[in-house]
Amino acid sequence: MGREPERVRHMAGNPKKIVETLPRFFGIIRQMWPYLKNYKGTLSLSFLALFAEIGFRLLEPWALAIVIDHVIVEGSGAERDILPVIGRFDLTTMQLLYFAAGFLIVTISLRAFSAYLSTVGFAIVGNRVLTEIRGKLYDHLQKLSLRYHGKVRSGDLTVRVVGDIGKLQEISTTAVMPFVANIFVLIGMMGVMFWLNWQLALIAVVTLPLFALLSTRLSRRISSVSRDQRKREGAMAATASESIGAIKVVQALGLEGVFSKSFSGQNAKSMKEGVRAKRLAARLERSADVLIAISTALVLFFGARLVLSGGLSPGELIVFMTYLKNAFKPVRDFAKYTGRLARATASGERVMDVLEQEPDVKDLPGAGPAPPFKGRVAFEGVGFGYEPGRRVIEDMTFEVEPGRSVALVGPSGNGKSTLVNLLLRLYDVEEGHVKIDGRDVRDYTLASLRSQVSVVMQGSLLFAASVRENIVYGANREVSDGEVVEAAKLANAHEFIEAMPEGYDTVLSERGSSLSGGQQQRIAVARAAIRKAPLLVLDEPTTGLDEENERQVADALERLAEGRTTFMITHDLDLAARADEIMYVENGRIAERGSHEDLVRAGGRYATLLKVQEVYREMEEDRGVRANP
Template sequence: MSRRQRLMTLTRMLPSLLRILRRFRPYLRPQAPLLAGALLALLLSTAARLLEPWPLKLVIDRVVVATPSGGVSGIALIDALDPTTLLTLAAIALVGVIAVRGIASYFSTVGFALAGHRVLTEVRNDLYRHLQGLSLSFHDRAKTGELTLRIIGDIGMLKEVTVTAILPLLASSLVLVGMIAVMLWLNWQLALAALLPLPLLWLTTLHFGRRIQAVSREQRRREGAMAAKAAESMAAIRDIQALSLEKGFAESFCCEGNRDLREGVKAKRLAANLERTVDVLIGVASALVLWLGARLVLTGALTPGDLIVFLAYLKTAFRPVRELAKYTARLAKASAAGERVVDLLDEESDVQDRPDARPAPAFAGAVRFEQVTFAHTPGKPVLDRIDLALKPGERVAIVGPSGAGKSTLLSLLLRLHDPTEGRVLLDGVDIRTYRLASLRAQMSVVLSDSLLFAASIRDNIGYGAAGSDTGAEPGADEAAIIRAARLANAHDFIEALPNGYDTLVGERGVTLSSGQRQRIAIARAALRPSPILILDEPTTGLDRHNAQAVIQALEKLAQGRTVLMVTHDLDLAARADRILYLEAGRIREEGCHAELLAREGAYTALVRGRSGPPSPALSPAITRPIGADYAFGP
């Protein structure tokens, strides 16, 4: 590697480390007293380590060898002692110095470790909160498994390396500086000879460090890919087993694992090469000091004790270089992990509160989409110049082919996305002028496959209140939860469960049927006192019995609220006040069920099953009137 390449490597590494430190600086400030105490203990430990060889020097120069030059220490009190007393005091001093070093090292290690754990725990908490606030556009691109690895694995690695690598390196570096100063004071020629291999050691570490860092980055990326693949397959385990895809997914995962293994072995091999190279160079330096030091002792320019101090210092002085070689792979992984954490913390949400955003007042429920256009990719709009107005208490159903932009329209009202062009207004005011939390607190949502959390049924319903302006915790109001469950036609089946409302729900609600999950989701929505109700395919995948129970619950839930509903169930749509037929991001038809049928347009074709397969709820539509089974609306 050329000198220019080494400098480029160094300049590339330093900004990365400085960026991580700069990003974590606000988290370090509250730990300043603890860090100051740990640093003081570290300095005391360093001083004790510097004093450690000196009792041995006195014993060798005054007791063992007793040379004329070595017999004079320059301190009258020591020179006046007889050899036996000096030997005893030197032994006691050695024990005292080692004890002080041990106690100081303990407090410095514990202090720095405690500060590091506190800082990184706070970083993890903020990282999780930050992820929760990022827009759907980010989460649509990101992989769940990799995000989980960054929150758990990357922060965990930073914690481990802080304690096992960074702190020992910091302590050894301070010792190195102190020992170099003492060696130069004792004999500058011998000190320069001892330090002669340092530039070569530094260049060797840079050479191997660059390669180890590159391999570690790639290994961390592969670990993220493996985590994403594992999370994806576990989330879709039912589909994988139903389609007999276990073998294919296992082979794909094992393939990624083998690549990760190769990268890991490569990193270990490079680290081992670096350690052995450093050991050889340190051996050369020790031999040079021994040869030159012995000659200086023979000429009387140096005492035997001084040579012992030099050799002891030399063994300790090169420890930072040896530890850097030992921990290079771990530090490289930590650097890659830190960069990934900082990248995520620096990610800005597409949807966020404006600086002048204010809390939303109580809404009456008038909704308006004003020339709204939205595109995930520039030039390819999902919604194109949508104009739509809903009066308070009005119920509007949105139908149309898949991919027409129906669910996207709902996400704009919730501000999960912001329009590319145009405005969404509530009671005549742009919703972007309000704080997100206060805006969403006045909207109840029921989705096609509403997510239930791995908690009790009581808590799952109580989450509806937790997100409202009341700030209630899940399950805070038992009576309100039971009222919401009764409204959702869920109370009876909940009471029939082994533990009633305390029954634990499996992850994503898999221990309940689809109809039961939907009714709990409706109860959750009912617990929130909101003027706006958003329904996204609330009866999808339900049989007729469960669909009827859900629709009856939705009818009660919709009383007095403005309802915007996306559905493929034309029986349900037919009972709305107004129906919008959305196609290719545009409103093609608008009116009540009877008006749209009279036009003999796309909606009529949809009802008759000519524009695609009819919904399960509409299969006998030709032989019975629309809406005969359900009574959604007046």
């Protein structure tokens, strides 16, 4: 099981109060500012439209006040103070009624248009910014070192790239902007309410402290549950990704029930957490309704007494009650926004956690592009371990001349693959130096270093693309169709590619599963060949192949290695014997080194391993003869 980064585990295990959710959320917004500032113009126009919408919303109730106070109550034409912000006009009753109706239509239309502009503007900015962040997140993930990827499950990272960014895009439109708009509405309407009658305004807000106390208690639990649910969804995605990605092994070993049980358990827990969050949100929302009802009843009671005493007109009371209703809308929606903001905060923190990760391996200050390599490789006193205090390689020192091929053999887990990982700078050495043509590999940029190394690994990954595209993926330049065919011929792949339904344009299934293992490896060899790199790394390139495919791949590899400095990791000593030199690696050190003939004559570890393989092969042949007399 992979491990969540420490920061995520800490946050999930120590839920904080909802009063901290908004600061954390807007902290995420601040981290996004470098992206947001590219859209300052659109953001400014969107906020202008938002403030215009709020202004028209504040004006809207006054049409009703005009009709009640000056049409229904007074009922005759006179010079009237029809709206405090407009002044006194001498209008008849019907003119006043027409004015009120037209005023209502204009304000609502302008409010709707302003709301449309602000919603569209914020949506455009939000989606563009989050699309940029998703692209950067994906790019950043590919640059993070293998050490990081070894700690976090790939399915959970997929959820962060796709699901968490998608959640932010959704919530930025359905929760963040409505919440911000309602905050401004609340401020504006409370201001007007205090301007109209400060005593009634104080009565209106008397229940707010009680609501704040209740929301603090419930919202903390909503935030915690939402964060746990998001984490659970990441675990489900990781389980699904692992089982589907290895479906052949799962079915072969009959593990369908095991993975289904694991997924179902996580799914059930996620469902319970979702229901719990909804229940808490509903409880908070209904509590808000009760408190708002109390405030409304108090305002209605004392407001009516003011009207009867002449301290307030009926229309002003209606305006006040309308403002009160709109002012409390953010309070009523607070529970809904709380859950959404909690999920957005959890998603944003998961995204930012990845973006804040610094690659262990990166271009160092002063690193420059690598010149064309000649291929001289040297390890000088190299020490390295994947875990602190546990060295995999210790004081490794050797040199390989340009164009020479070296086979790395020996027991598994003793440092063979680690050597080539250090050469490629998939990890950096802890001690010593890895040099190419006399310069430390850390003096070069990663891109220029790796572009001059071709790699063929065991079970090389092919992509769901055409054969041609899979071969061209290995190139670091533009290539012609002729070069693709030439590379395929070198890899002994041209004939079976031509026999495919659409030849080089045949689209392969995911991971190349529509091809045999030998065919996959030969396309991988073609991919390495088209790179035309001076260094070549072969990591168990023939493991798992039958005799015919092994011979075809081995012949292709021999042609591919011509003129290139080659490191080949293999347990097949027949294949190792083709190399110019063999290194027997044991316990992180070179135990023996020499040509095949030299090591056989020395009678050491290599010779012993060779004899064991020969005995084993003879036993297998004898078993085959007896089974097929």
